[in-house]
Amino acid sequence: MCWHSSTRVNDGHCDSDKGENCGNSPADCSCQTGQRCSTTTNRCETYCGNGVCESNENGVCKSDCKWCGDGSCDASQKENCKTCEADCGVCENQKVNEEIQQKTKEIIETGFKEVSDKQKIITYLGLGAIALVIIGYIIFKIIKAKRIKKDSSNKQEKSEENKSNEKGKKKSSKN
Numbered sequence: 001m002c003w004h005s006s007t008r009v010n011d012g013h014c015d016s017d018k019g020e021n022c023g024n025s026p027a028d029c030s031c032q033t034g035q036r037c038s039t040t041t042n043r044c045e046t047y048c049g050n051g052v053c054e055s056n057e058n059g060v061c062k063s064d065c066k067w068c069g070d071g072s073c074d075a076s077q078k079e080n081c082k083t084c085e086a087d088c089g090v091c092e093n094q095k096v097n098e099e100i101q102q103k104t105k106e107i108i109e110t111g112f113k114e115v116s117d118k119q120k121i122i123t124y125l126g127l128g129a130i131a132l133v134i135i136g137y138i139i140f141k142i143i144k145a146k147r148i149k150k151d152s153s154n155k156q157e158k159s160e161e162n163k164s165n166e167k168g169k170k171k172s173s174k175n
Helices: 092-174
Strands: 035-037 044-046
């Protein structure tokens, strides 16, 4: 048999170094299971849907691969509400805990607003009471100072009166 082309088509051997490929010689350069011949590159490529989960298909090809987030809760892949919330949903007790946390947060926020208003009122009342005490203290000091002044002027008057009485007694005792 005489071959005239640079590649020997249908000889059972893929001469890729001579340009033979799956596009021009599918019998010699057939693709492996799970692969197909690319119409653009004429090279064998893996593809989504071949039944084999290739490393580059994980997270991309749902028909070949199973992964958390593919939309299917797959127990064979050990997916459950604890390991894959995206596919299996939130565990019931987790939902309850989240609801409790949310309600607690709302109560605390509302409570702080109420406490805040109450604290303002208490603060104003406290400041008012302090102001009244200070004013009362000042008034007390003023009154006390007036009494001291009055008492000292009364003592002076009595002292002068006593002095004049003593002078009068001395004069009368001299007579």
